[in-house]
Amino acid sequence: MKIIVLRSNFMEALSSVERGVGGANSNLPILRNILLRAEGSKITAVSTNLEFAVTYAFSGKVVENGEVAVPFSILHSIVKNVSSERITLELREDKVRIETDNYEASVQAYNSKEYPIIPSMHENISIIRVNSNEFVEALQGVLVATQYSEIRPEISGVFVKNDSESVFFVATDSFRLAEKKLGNAKYDPGSGDVKSIIPLRTAEEALRIISNQGDKDVVIEIDATQISFNTDTVSIVSRLIDGNFPEYRAIIPSGADMEISASKQELVNAIKLTSSFSGKLNDISLVLHEGGKHIEFFSSDSAVGQNTYKVPAKIKGGKTETLVFNWRYLLDGIKIFSGSDIVVGINAPEKPVKINDPKDPSLVYVVMPIKN
Amino acid sequence: MEQHELWRAVLGDIELQISKPNFLTWLKHSQLVEKRDRDGVALVGLPNNFAKEWVRNRYHKIILGSLRTFDASVKNVEYAVIHNAPTPKKDLPQNRKVSNEEEFRLPLDLKVDPKTNLNPKYTFSSFIVGSSNDLAYAAVQAVIKDVGKKYNPLFVYGGVGLGKTHLLQAAGNEITSSYRGGASVLYVTSEKFLNDVVAAIRNKRMEDIKKKYRDVDVLIIDDIQFIGGKTTTEQEFFHTFNALYENNKQIILSSDRAPSAIPTLEERLRSRFEGGMIVDIAYPDYEMRLAILKTKVLNQNITIDEKTIEYIASKVQRNIRELEGVLNKVVFYTQYKNTAIETKKLDEIINEVTQTVSKNITAQEAIKAVADFFEIPVADLTNRSRKKEIVEPRQIAMYILRDVLKLSYPHIGEKLGKRDHTTVIHACEKISRDITQNNHLSQKIMMIKERVFKT
Numbered sequence: 001m002k003i004i005v006l007r008s009n010f011m012e013a014l015s016s017v018e019r020g021v022g023g024a025n026s027n028l029p030i031l032r033n034i035l036l037r038a039e040g041s042k043i044t045a046v047s048t049n050l051e052f053a054v055t056y057a058f059s060g061k062v063v064e065n066g067e068v069a070v071p072f073s074i075l076h077s078i079v080k081n082v083s084s085e086r087i088t089l090e091l092r093e094d095k096v097r098i099e100t101d102n103y104e105a106s107v108q109a110y111n112s113k114e115y116p117i118i119p120s121m122h123e124n125i126s127i128i129r130v131n132s133n134e135f136v137e138a139l140q141g142v143l144v145a146t147q148y149s150e151i152r153p154e155i156s157g158v159f160v161k162n163d164s165e166s167v168f169f170v171a172t173d174s175f176r177l178a179e180k181k182l183g184n185a186k187y188d189p190g191s192g193d194v195k196s197i198i199p200l201r202t203a204e205e206a207l208r209i210i211s212n213q214g215d216k217d218v219v220i221e222i223d224a225t226q227i228s229f230n231t232d233t234v235s236i237v238s239r240l241i242d243g244n245f246p247e248y249r250a251i252i253p254s255g256a257d258m259e260i261s262a263s264k265q266e267l268v269n270a271i272k273l274t275s276s277f278s279g280k281l282n283d284i285s286l287v288l289h290e291g292g293k294h295i296e297f298f299s300s301d302s303a304v305g306q307n308t309y310k311v312p313a314k315i316k317g318g319k320t321e322t323l324v325f326n327w328r329y330l331l332d333g334i335k336i337f338s339g340s341d342i343v344v345g346i347n348a349p350e351k352p353v354k355i356n357d358p359k360d361p362s363l364v365y366v367v368m369p370i371k372n
Numbered sequence: 373m374e375q376h377e378l379w380r381a382v383l384g385d386i387e388l389q390i391s392k393p394n395f396l397t398w399l400k401h402s403q404l405v406e407k408r409d410r411d412g413v414a415l416v417g418l419p420n421n422f423a424k425e426w427v428r429n430r431y432h433k434i435i436l437g438s439l440r441t442f443d444a445s446v447k448n449v450e451y452a453v454i455h456n457a458p459t460p461k462k463d464l465p466q467n468r469k470v471s472n473e474e475e476f477r478l479p480l481d482l483k484v485d486p487k488t489n490l491n492p493k494y495t496f497s498s499f500i501v502g503s504s505n506d507l508a509y510a511a512v513q514a515v516i517k518d519v520g521k522k523y524n525p526l527f528v529y530g531g532v533g534l535g536k537t538h539l540l541q542a543a544g545n546e547i548t549s550s551y552r553g554g555a556s557v558l559y560v561t562s563e564k565f566l567n568d569v570v571a572a573i574r575n576k577r578m579e580d581i582k583k584k585y586r587d588v589d590v591l592i593i594d595d596i597q598f599i600g601g602k603t604t605t606e607q608e609f610f611h612t613f614n615a616l617y618e619n620n621k622q623i624i625l626s627s628d629r630a631p632s633a634i635p636t637l638e639e640r641l642r643s644r645f646e647g648g649m650i651v652d653i654a655y656p657d658y659e660m661r662l663a664i665l666k667t668k669v670l671n672q673n674i675t676i677d678e679k680t681i682e683y684i685a686s687k688v689q690r691n692i693r694e695l696e697g698v699l700n701k702v703v704f705y706t707q708y709k710n711t712a713i714e715t716k717k718l719d720e721i722i723n724e725v726t727q728t729v730s731k732n733i734t735a736q737e738a739i740k741a742v743a744d745f746f747e748i749p750v751a752d753l754t755n756r757s758r759k760k761e762i763v764e765p766r767q768i769a770m771y772i773l774r775d776v777l778k779l780s781y782p783h784i785g786e787k788l789g790k791r792d793h794t795t796v797i798h799a800c801e802k803i804s805r806d807i808t809q810n811n812h813l814s815q816k817i818m819m820i821k822e823r824v825f826k827t
Contacts, residue, residue: 027396027397028393028396050420050422050423051420116422116425116426117422117429118422118425119421119425172478177478225421225453226421239420239421
């Protein structure tokens with residue numbers, strides 16, 4: 001194998017596959033390598049940690065076809081630090097020679113035959129096509145609501161499901177839940193019903209890689225055990241989480257006894273400031289008066305003191321209420337909306353609270369108040 | 373050779389041929405799913421697609437070769453991803469903090485009503501009534517008809533896995549649905565009650581407890597025996613009890629034994645429990661066990677032959693939960709193998725589920741369990757005292773050692789204070805005779821046996 005690549009292209013490929021590289025504690029040392037493959041005019045870099053795999057195609061001059069596995073960290077620091085734009089890589093017996101105008105290195109490499117085979121999907125594949133920007137927006141919206149949980153693996157990921165015209169992305173850590181609906185998805189014929197759970201790490205990685213891709217089509221392929229996200233240059237293949245996502249629809253309140261609309265920025269400021277007085281539970285209280293003109297944010301801690309912040313708001317319906325929230329969950333939820341105003345819907349104090357953007361009903365955030 | 377033995381042999385062989393990291397990564401969690409005699413195909417299950425691709429492409433020859441050296445009937449190997457691959461699972465963290473956080477979780481577990489804690493899967497339609505529980509059933513029905521007035525408190529007791537929880541939850545569900553908008557029901561285990569008391573004391577919010585437990589129309593507490601000996605909780609429960617009772621609110625309790633047999637229970641609580649209606653659930657008889665199995669089979673749309681059902685009903689006698697466990701395993705086996713189950717395998721499954729691990733229990737442990745049950749020091753059982761309150765426990769200990777551990781009479785005598793073997797024979801005969809006549813004694817023995825198996 002012999003290739004000549006531009007440093008910036010190579011760097012982009014390496015940073016795309018970086019997180020897929022196996023960690024130091026993996027049983028199999030070869031996972032700390034990436035697979036470079038040159039074929040015709042196409043060069044691909046592949047990494048996998050056996051949970052998911054990233055394949056990234058980039059351009060360069062292929063002098064001689066071939067493939068080899070190269071230790072990632074060495075290759076990465078070379079490409080990061082060399083000053084020339086052109087880098088030549090050549091496989092000579094069991095070593096890879098890396099050359100620029102003023103630098104040369106010889107790196108011990110592995111036979112590509114020892115590198116894991118990236119599994120492909122064959123049967124009963126459902127194919128969904130979405131726009132990359134919308135995909136990124138959807139994942140960004142819901143990912144705040146989940147976290148890794150060993151106890152409940154079925155919720156430590158992003159749930160994907162579809163109906164006849166939309167795809168839904170849902171995430172929860174059981175304290176809050178976010179759902180994003182993508183209305184512009186297209187299905188390939190033969191696609192079945194999708195109800196799959198993407199592992200959290202895969203979702204984060206897909207978000208990171210695809211957000212660097214610009215405006216493109218993303219093809220999502222799903223079968224019984226695997227999911228893949230593909231654009232014209234990158235492909236991420238991952239296992240799915242085996243389990244049943246909770247029947248979450250019934251949790252999202254359909255209406256609200258009391259509706260509060262307020263400026264997003266004001267709310268964020270109020271939560272950030274009042275939270276500095278909150279106690280061990282991260283609790284802040286919201287005092288709401290029926291027909292009132294503002295929300296009172298209140299928090300106190302016997303060691304620090306107490307404070308109150310008034311945010312102008314429109315309050316419709318309901319009666320005077322005090323609700324207590326974990327301010328982190330509240331702030332996370334408010335931040336995911338891109339509009340300038342948001343609406344908070346409240347039913348009884350022990351019922352879930354719904355937050356959304358009045359202009360964009362596709363994203364919904366639900367959070368449970370703390371009972372007191 | 374058994375399937376898993378065959379696979380273990382194959383893995384042992386392959387381990388020598390490939391490097392350790394490769395073995396650990398690709399084959400450690402593999403299993404032999406099945407070996408089809410029809411076409412000689414062995415199906416190997418692997419934990420993920422990476423392993424499947426790799427093993428199929430790289431180790432196929434080695435695996436086939438190795439399988440054939442141990443079992444010449446294997447013609448080919450196929451691979452599949454299996455979901456239930458053994459993955460390391462950690463125990464749930466048992467810290468108290470969780471219960472605090474529970475308070476503001478989203479109700480994701482929609483099955484359990486967050487307000488009443490009742491699980492709708494428990495209904496009377498799935499509750500089988502027979503001679504062993506008809507009294508309890510009737511009492512519960514009477515309570516439902518006339519909440520808070522007829523039998524208050526209602527105290528249901530019986531051994532493990534006989535349907536106490538089912539009965540209590542079904543009663544709760546029935547009351548919730550039949551008194552529309554009127555009755556508020558709260559079902560808790562005594563552990564939950566205890567945790568609430570502890571949390572309330574810690575947060576100095578005792579009024580929370582008062583509000584939560586005294587504001588209901590029906591309070592159902594499962595496994596009440598566990599509050600025995602926990603003074604503050606008992607006290608709090610006592611006040612709750614009085615508050616509810618005086619306002620004609622219904623209280624339903626369950627326990628694994630009668631109030632008089634909970635030694636650590638405070639006298640004033642005991643007398644209150646005994647003031648209402650006490651009913652017991654006994655072990656189901658053969659007809660009832662058969663009826664339970666048949667209902668299960670009918671509800672789940674399973675086909676299973678009559679003989680097998682009768683056999684299970686005759687073998688599993690003590691515990692309905694075990695009965696269902698055996699049935700589930702048998703159903704799984706027959707569906708998976710697609711053939712009727714043979715008696716030998718059936719026995720194996722029954723033993724597996726109802727396993728009495730007598731081999732691992734030492735005489736010391738059994739004696740200690742008896743002593744603990746009667747709350748006397750172990751030394752009393754082995755000394756020469758002939759007080760009445762010591763003699764019976766000692767005889768029971770002898771009976772248990774004989775019945776469960778199958779020790780010889782002289783050996784038992786040796787263990788319990790160098791007694792003559794004839795003394796032991798007398799004790800065992802006496803107890804086995806009394807058991808048949810004295811229901812109270814047989815209850816005691818059952819509970820002691822449960823303790824013994826738990827150690």
